[in-house]
Amino acid sequence: MEPATLLQPLNMLMFFVLPLLFLLLVLVRTHRKLPYPPGPRGLPVIGNMLMVEQLTHRGLAKLAKIYGGIFHLRLGLLHMVVVSTPEFAREVLQVQDNIFSNRPATHAIKFLTYDRADMAFAHYGPFWRQMRKLCVMKLFSRKRAESWASVQDEVECTVRSVATKYGSPVNIGELVFNLTNNIIYRAAFGSDLIEGQDQFVSILQEFSKLFGAFNIADFFPGLNWVDPQGLNTRLSKARQSLDRFIDRIIDDHLAKKKKTNDADDTDMVDDLLAFYSEEAKNNKFNDLQVSVNLTRENIKAIIMDVMFGGTETVASAIEWAMTELIKSPENLMRVQQELNEVVGQDRRVQESDLDKLTYLKCAIKETLRLHPPIPLLLHETSEDAEVAGYRIPARTRVVINAWAIGRDKTAWNDPEAFKPSRFLNEGAADFKGNNFEFIPFGSGRRSCPGMQLGLYGLELAVVHLLHCFSWELPNGMKPSDLDMSDVFGLTAPRASRLVAVPSPRLNVRLF
Numbered sequence: 001m002e003p004a005t006l007l008q009p010l011n012m013l014m015f016f017v018l019p020l021l022f023l024l025l026v027l028v029r030t031h032r033k034l035p036y037p038p039g040p041r042g043l044p045v046i047g048n049m050l051m052v053e054q055l056t057h058r059g060l061a062k063l064a065k066i067y068g069g070i071f072h073l074r075l076g077l078l079h080m081v082v083v084s085t086p087e088f089a090r091e092v093l094q095v096q097d098n099i100f101s102n103r104p105a106t107h108a109i110k111f112l113t114y115d116r117a118d119m120a121f122a123h124y125g126p127f128w129r130q131m132r133k134l135c136v137m138k139l140f141s142r143k144r145a146e147s148w149a150s151v152q153d154e155v156e157c158t159v160r161s162v163a164t165k166y167g168s169p170v171n172i173g174e175l176v177f178n179l180t181n182n183i184i185y186r187a188a189f190g191s192d193l194i195e196g197q198d199q200f201v202s203i204l205q206e207f208s209k210l211f212g213a214f215n216i217a218d219f220f221p222g223l224n225w226v227d228p229q230g231l232n233t234r235l236s237k238a239r240q241s242l243d244r245f246i247d248r249i250i251d252d253h254l255a256k257k258k259k260t261n262d263a264d265d266t267d268m269v270d271d272l273l274a275f276y277s278e279e280a281k282n283n284k285f286n287d288l289q290v291s292v293n294l295t296r297e298n299i300k301a302i303i304m305d306v307m308f309g310g311t312e313t314v315a316s317a318i319e320w321a322m323t324e325l326i327k328s329p330e331n332l333m334r335v336q337q338e339l340n341e342v343v344g345q346d347r348r349v350q351e352s353d354l355d356k357l358t359y360l361k362c363a364i365k366e367t368l369r370l371h372p373p374i375p376l377l378l379h380e381t382s383e384d385a386e387v388a389g390y391r392i393p394a395r396t397r398v399v400i401n402a403w404a405i406g407r408d409k410t411a412w413n414d415p416e417a418f419k420p421s422r423f424l425n426e427g428a429a430d431f432k433g434n435n436f437e438f439i440p441f442g443s444g445r446r447s448c449p450g451m452q453l454g455l456y457g458l459e460l461a462v463v464h465l466l467h468c469f470s471w472e473l474p475n476g477m478k479p480s481d482l483d484m485s486d487v488f489g490l491t492a493p494r495a496s497r498l499v500a501v502p503s504p505r506l507n508v509r510l511f
Contacts, residue, residue: 047074076219173497
């Protein structure tokens with residue numbers, strides 16, 4: 001055989017195979033060149049776990065000053081990416097929202113939410129969409145009069161309580177936590193269920209501790225069965241307590257429904273039971289076009305979402321608003337002067353007055369900028385992603401530091417100062433999710449579904465406390481002496497409760 005003949009197959013091989021090998025090499029090298037975002041160097045196996053105490057809103061903000069608006073940490077087997085600037089928040093929450101719309105969940109959260117049977121921690125998908133539609137259009141709807149009436153009634157009770165304590169120190173932090181807890185408890189379970197509220201609060205407190213507990217198995221999932229810290233026993237007891245409490249309430253509601261079938265006086269449990277798998281065939285709310293049949297686990301998990309999402313967050317925001325205004329007498333005077341002009345001192349504030357109180361609303365916005373209800377917004381990638389030339393692997397925990405974004409020097413003038421007037425400017429940022437320098441309620445698919453109800457409670461409580469009473473700090477304390485430090489958790493409440501002394505402002509009797 002001639003040499004030329006021998007070379008033909010080799011030439012063909014070179015012609016087809018070499019370009020494919022070259023293309024494969026380019027693809028592999030391109031993938032390898034795509035780095036993780038910058039971040040502190042970690043140790044073998046454990047990564048950056050020695051930095052776990054820095055993983056608060058303040059600690060992550062300090063790291064962002066070193067490594068930039070997007071940086072990477074590795075905690076055991078878990079990848080974490082932290083976003084601290086508006087431009088990267090927009091990329092994650094808007095441009096690539098479909099990839100970043102899952103929620104991460106620790107072992108404790110998965111267990112206590114019946115393996116993501118709720119809305120807050122369910123992954124993005126058909127089930128989550130139906131659950132959100134149900135919550136937005138039924139549980140938190142403005143048409144649901146009972147929820148909004150519970151806000152009005154409980155605020156009225158709070159005002160009467162404060163009016164009996166003129167001249168005496170009032171623990172505003174405890175006052176507003178009891179207020180929001182009463183609002184949500186009544187909205188969820190009905191106005192006639194008073195018995196057991198203290199028991200339910202203790203269940204919530206244990207859940208909160210377990211949600212925030214450090215569990216090494218979250219970073220090394222293979223250790224779940226070992227349970228090195230003994231958390232599984234506490235988790236089991238906590239869920240059993242919730243089961244006993246809410247199962248009894250569900251059974252009572254089902255029994256009451258069979259007896260009365262009264263659709264006018266309903267609470268959230270009643271609304272959820274309309275979609276209960278045993279009752280869905282008689283569903284009266286087909287206009288919602290919700291095609292999900294709820295289980296008891298769904299109902300219990302959603303109720304826990306509502307209680308956690310509507311109690312600590314709103315209470316913390318009310319306390320911070322009162323703190324910032326008391327610390328800033330000139331802004332407090334301006335808010336109360338507006339109240340004098342719009343409402344006067346011969347009657348109480350009515351709901352129709354709220355839209356006319358422009359400066360009060362600015363003060364609320366400024367409070368939410370400095371003290372967002374949830375300082376760290378948690379997301380998780382559903383697949384590999386790329387942001388700003390950096391590789392974000394699938395199942396990465398993505399943390400949007402709303403607290404740091406609200407204090408970004410490139411987005412806000414004098415960001416550490418409390419200046420409600422900044423929101424008087426035309427075109428000022430709003431919190432509906434399109435201004436990524438101001439996202440106290442998140443943005444995109446996972447934005448807070450209860451925002452309107454929460455804002456209503458926040459505004460109504462603050463306006464009545466400021467309109468009905470004048471406030472002074474106790475024991476000759478000056479506004480500049482107020483401690484403004486916070487404590488990191490689900491929310492970031494004040495490290496010490498706000499205590500102030502009320503005195504009457506109005507010409508009408510409050511009790």
